[in-house]
Amino acid sequence: MSRVLYNAVNQITQKYNGISHKGIDLVKEKNKVAEVMAHSDGEVVACATGQIHNTNTTGTQTYGNYVKLKHNNGMYTLYAHLKNVNVKKGDRVKQGDILGEMGETGKAYGAHLHFEVRTNKDIRINPTPYIDADLPNNTEKIEVTYQTYDNVKKKWLPNVINDSDYAGNLGNDIGGLAINLSKGSVEYRVHEMNNKWLPIVKDREDYAGNLGKTIDGVQMQSNEGKLEYRAHLKDGKWLSWVDKFDDTNSGYAGIYGKAIDAIQIKIK
Numbered sequence: 433m434s435r436v437l438y439n440a441v442n443q444i445t446q447k448y449n450g451i452s453h454k455g456i457d458l459v460k461e462k463n464k465v466a467e468v469m470a471h472s473d474g475e476v477v478a479c480a481t482g483q484i485h486n487t488n489t490t491g492t493q494t495y496g497n498y499v500k501l502k503h504n505n506g507m508y509t510l511y512a513h514l515k516n517v518n519v520k521k522g523d524r525v526k527q528g529d530i531l532g533e534m535g536e537t538g539k540a541y542g543a544h545l546h547f548e549v550r551t552n553k554d555i556r557i558n559p560t561p562y563i564d565a566d567l568p569n570n571t572e573k574i575e576v577t578y579q580t581y582d583n584v585k586k587k588w589l590p591n592v593i594n595d596s597d598y599a600g601n602l603g604n605d606i607g608g609l610a611i612n613l614s615k616g617s618v619e620y621r622v623h624e625m626n627n628k629w630l631p632i633v634k635d636r637e638d639y640a641g642n643l644g645k646t647i648d649g650v651q652m653q654s655n656e657g658k659l660e661y662r663a664h665l666k667d668g669k670w671l672s673w674v675d676k677f678d679d680t681n682s683g684y685a686g687i688y689g690k691a692i693d694a695i696q697i698k699i700k
C-alpha cells in the first residue's frame with residue numbers, strides 16, 4: 433500500500449528527471465484521487481491554501497495548495513496540487529495523518545499528487561526510492577542528471593540520473609551532451625570528431641556539442657563531489673572510468689577518431 437496516498441496503490445504518472453521535474457507525480461491506481469498522508473512524523477513548516485487551478489503560474493504558486501513537512505532527521509517532504517489542506521503551519525503530524533485531498537490546484541494537468549523529498553539544505557533529490565520507504569538519513573546527496581543527443585534519431589534522449597543507466601542509444605553516435613548537478617556546478621566540453629574541443633559549457637545554461645556532428649571525446653569536472661565518467665564506443669565497448677579533466681590521455685573519456693554512442697556519469 434502507498435505510504436502517502438490513503439488506501440491506495442501508487443500509480444506514477446510522471447517521473448522525477450532532476451531538471452524540469454524535481455518531484456514525482458502520483459495518483460491512486462486506476463487514475464483515482466485519494467487523500468494524502470504525511471510520509472513520516474514531522475512538523476508543518478510551510479503550506480498554502482486558497483489556490484486555484486492555473487497553468488500559467490510560476491514559482492511556488494505552481495504548487496497550488498501544498499504542505500511542506502520537516503522531519504525529525506532534518507529531511508523535508510512536500511505535497512502539491514492539493515484540493516484542500518487539513519493542517520496549518522506549526523502543526524505536528526504523525527506518519528499517516530491526512531494532510532488534505534489530492535487535487536489540481538496550481539500548475540497541474542489533471543488531479544494528482546506532486547511529491548518531493550528534500551535534504552536538510554532544501555535540495556530536491558529523487559523521491560522514487562523513498563515513496564514507500566523511510567527517508568534516507570540526512571545526507572547531502574548530490575545527483576547528476578544528464579542527457580545526450582542522438583544524431584541518428586535527431587533528438588535529445590531522456591535524462592539519466594547518476595549511473596543508474598547510461599545516456600545514449602548504442603549504435604547511434606551522439607552529437608550533444610547536457611549535464612546538471614542538484615548542488616554545485618559542473619563544467620564540461622566535448623571533442624568534435626577529428627576536429628577540436630568545443631567551448632566549455634556550465635550546467636544546463638547550454639549544451640556541449642554541434643548537434644549532428646559526431647563526438648569522440650568528453651571532459652567534465654565539478655566543484656562539488658567527485659565526478660567519474662566513461663564513454664562507450666560505437667564500435668562496441670566501454671572505455672575506463674575517468675575522474676580528471678586535463679590534457680593527458682587519462683584526462684578525458686574517448687579515443688580520438690572513434691565515435692561515442694553513450695556516456696555514463698557518477699558522482700561521489
Ligand SMILES: [Zn+2]
Binds near residue numbers: 446546547
Ligand atoms: Zn509533478
